[in-house]
Amino acid sequence: MNASLYRALWGMKHLLDGETHKALSQVRRNEWLSQDELEAMAWEKQKRLVSYAYDNCPYYQQKYKDAGFLSGDLKTPEDFSRLPLLTKNEVQNHVDEMVVQGVDPSRMRKRFTGGSTGTPTMVYHDVLADLSMWSIYLRTVARWGILFGDKTAQVWGLNRQNAGDVYEHQSWWHRTLKNNVMMDAFDMTQEKMQDFGHLMRRFRPHLVIGYASAMTAFARFLEASGGAGFQPRAIWLTAEVTHKFQKELVERVFHAPVYDQYGSNEVLHVASECRYREGLHINTDFRKLEFVDEAGRSLPLGEQGQIVITDLANFAAPLIRYDSADLGSFLSRTCRCGSGLPLMSKVTGRIHDMFVLPDGTQIYGLKFSSFFYNHVDKVSNFQVHQTAKDHAVVRLVPAKTCDRETLSVQLLKSFREYTKGQVTFDVQFVDSIPNEASGKYRFTKSDVSRPTTHTSEGS
Ligand SMILES: [Zn+2]
Known part of the structure; x- marks a missing residue:
């Protein structure tokens, strides 16, 4: 569907939906706040989230009591960094206990995370957390010249959530309504890459999103068979470390800039590059990030450590100080784009053969x-x-x-x-x-x- 028509139709729907419209506007404004304002906003959210989890989730209450932390003890950001970490094992084994008491089940969303770095895990979100994820996604791609309603193509792992979007199963009307096509990154035969290449030349996506290694394989195939034949505005490589040779190959074949982003399996849309590509802007209005040493202590600016994430948007099943097991660091420089969202390094240490x-x-x-x-x-x-x-x-x-x-x-x-x-x-x-x-x-x-x-x- 024509992107302008798409935007007009969906825009009307969202204007009628006050919650969505409010969230989108707020997220767009946040990007241009100062770092101090963003830090103050995040701190208020941290306090509210921890206090809410302590009062409404027996799992967190017990975990924090065991660590000698009582309600009201969170007075400074330093107190926050002394809260015990949440491990991947805990999330796997106690995810149902981490749901806060009294949540309306109709507002809960279940999401299976797979796997770029981990044993399959299930996490819960409330609908507001989903809305914030979507808002951050739109803010991210807007930096690359992609607007809501523009066409996307994905080379992505098929899972329970997106099985209907894989191109072989999509009807014409389904593709038109979604303005999205997908090839299963787990099932990339020569025939399927050829079919998908043909489809993309007709569909002409504005944004192509894919696992770095899968997109590399696809780009190699297209290059060997005469080129991509279409030019998106942006390519988003994700789910694993993007190597320099992969970025160069993909940019050469698609004639479009490649952007890097970071999200953990359990918390999506943590940070992403803007068009200047001088580091990844951390979405600190919704994700609190810390870089810690092996003992869980916060590291100073610039020192590489394990990335610890707090999802400030999810009050249904909170993830507080979640140890992602990925490695990265804060960058001290600011970005030419003028955004107040601070920068982090590219994530190192996620490799899948x-x-x-x-x-x-x-x-x-x-x-x-x-x-x-x-x-x-x-x-x-x-x-x-x-x-x-x-x-x-x-x-x-x-x-x-x-x-x-x-x-x-x-x-x-x-x-x-x-x-x-x-x-x-x-x-x-x-x-x-x-x-x-x-x-x-x-x-x-x-x-x-x-x-x-x-x-x-x-x-
Ligand atoms: Zn920037």
Whole structure:
């Protein structure tokens, strides 16, 4: 659908909806507040969120009491940084307990997070948190010249939420209403890349969004088959670290700038580049970010540490001081664009290997995580480790309720189908799985090197 017509139709709908209109206007104004004003706004939200969680969520109340923190103890930002961290394991095992008492179930949204860096997790949001996510998304892409209603194309992992948007299943009217097309990043055969390339040349998206490695594979395919044949205004690579060679390749093939952004699996839209690309603007009006050392202590400006996120918009199932296990740092400089939203570095340390099969096909390692969606109650941790082209080790840390035999059979069936029967899997039940030497945990990794014409991988 023509973008102007799209905006007009949806604009009328949203003007009638006061809540949406108010949120969008406020988010747009926030970007131009001063850093002091933004900090003051965030601090008020921090106090309100912690106090609300303490009074309405027995899980947080107990957690904080155990740490010697009582209601009313939060008086300064330094007090906040002494609150105990929330780990990924806690979210996985206690997500239902983290829902505050008395929430109207009709205002709750469930979201499964998959996997760029983690064991599948379920989180809850209230509708207002969803609205803030959408508002931040629109603010982010507006910096790149993308307006609400402009056409988007995605190379994205298929999951429960977006299954209807994958291009093979989309009817013409569905595509027109959404102004969005998607190719499944987990199922990128030569035929599908060719079909999607044809579709994109007709559809002519303004914005292309994709996993960095999947977009790299798609760009390589298009380049080898004569070029993209269309020119979006912006490309958004996400879900994993974008290497310099990937950015250069994608910019060359699509003739459009690539922008980086950061969001954790559990908290989306944390920070993103503006058109000057001098760092990622942190959305501090909705996300409180800290960079901490291994002991959980806040680090000074410029020092790299683990990223700790507080979602200031979600009062239904709060995520307070959530340890994302990603690495990054604050930047001390301000941006030429004039926004008061502070800058952070690009995130380092999120890498997912493509797996190379014996016949040369490359498949997406991240996909293995999605096979655990139906087994989150049976597995505490896992790792799929390709040791040779035709061999991989599956390490599983079983939960108490795990029927090992049944689990192995079910997982291996999916793994074998995904790897086209070319890989044998050795399942090992273990007590724990160590981190990499870097300190980062990898759910999938491959010792098989990928064929590439590029050697520099600095970002
Ligand atoms: Zn900027």
